[in-house]
Amino acid sequence: MAGIIDVRRLNFSFGSGEIERPVLKDVTLSIDKGEIVLMTGPSGSGKTTFLTIVGGLRQACHGSVHVLDQQxxxxxxxxxxxxxxxxxxxxxxxNLLKALTALQNVSMALEMHDTMTEQQRLDRAAAMLDAVGLGDRMDYRPEQLSGGQRQRVSIARALVGQPKIILADEPTASLDKQSGYEAVGMLKRLAKERGTTILLVTHDYRILDIADRVVELEDGVIRNA
Structure with missing residues (x-):
């Protein structure tokens, strides 16, 4: 059975003609519901490009990318x-808005849910911030928070809409070892509680043990799917 993310023979290039640069080459990868997959590899190997295609942020034209049963x-x-x-x-x-509090940054992610009132959005955002250990920092703006706390707000914002998939791009790169490990550990715990699938791109080999599976993308090619 195909995974919640099912990529087959995906090819992607930047530019065209003489300046065409292949970025992803015949990539095939399937990820199951609730699975946590870390994608590693050197800079420029195509990891972020792959993430943006899977997340519907970039259009691909060659191969197959099924996400949540959508091509x-x-x-x-x-x-x-x-x-x-x-x-x-x-x-x-x-990517937090500096002028907004932690609570406002998280509740903004719910504005596309037009069936919710503003108070319902604020209540759910508050519950999510409490779940990531920031119940006493809801009214703080980003500059008043540590790097680790800002990333927790980012995690709360990503999870508050109860998504089926989380895509994370180098979420520990700007954090020290302890803060980074705490952030991804919290992400793993909350996602597992909800059955959320996670695809996390990272250079940080200190956090590999949170994954169900680690795959390597090198020069646009999956080495160990």
Missing amino acids: LVGSEEQVRIKIRQQTGYIFQQH
């Missing part, structure tokens, strides 16, 4: 929007 290769924008609505994203630099 993304050659898809209409509406299909990719549907995938984005069911996916939580965590980035290296947090």
Whole structure:
């Protein structure tokens, strides 16, 4: 049975003609529901490109990319929007809005849920911040939080919409060893409780033991799927 993420013979290049640069080469990878997969590999190997294609943030034209039973290769924008609505994203630099509090940053992720009132969004955001250990920091702005705390806000924001998939791009790169391990450990625990699938791109070999499986992408090619 195909996984919740099922990629077959995916090829992707930047540019065209004489300046065409292949980035992903015949990539095949399947990830099951609730599985935590870490993707490692050197800089420039195509990891972030792969993540953005799976997350519906970038269009691919060659191969097959089935996510949540939707074909993304050659898809209409509406299909990719549907995938984005069911996916939580965590980035290296947090991407928190500086003018907003932690509570406001997290509740913003629920604005696409038009069946919820503003108070319901705030209540769910508060519960999520409490779950990541920031119940006493809800009214703090990003500059008032440590790097580890900002990443916890980012994790809360990614999970608050109860996504089926979490895509994380180098989430520990700007954190020290302890903060990084605590952040991904918390992500793993909360995702496992909800049966959420995680694909996490990392250079950080200190966190490999949180994964159910580790795959390596090198020069655009999966070495050990």
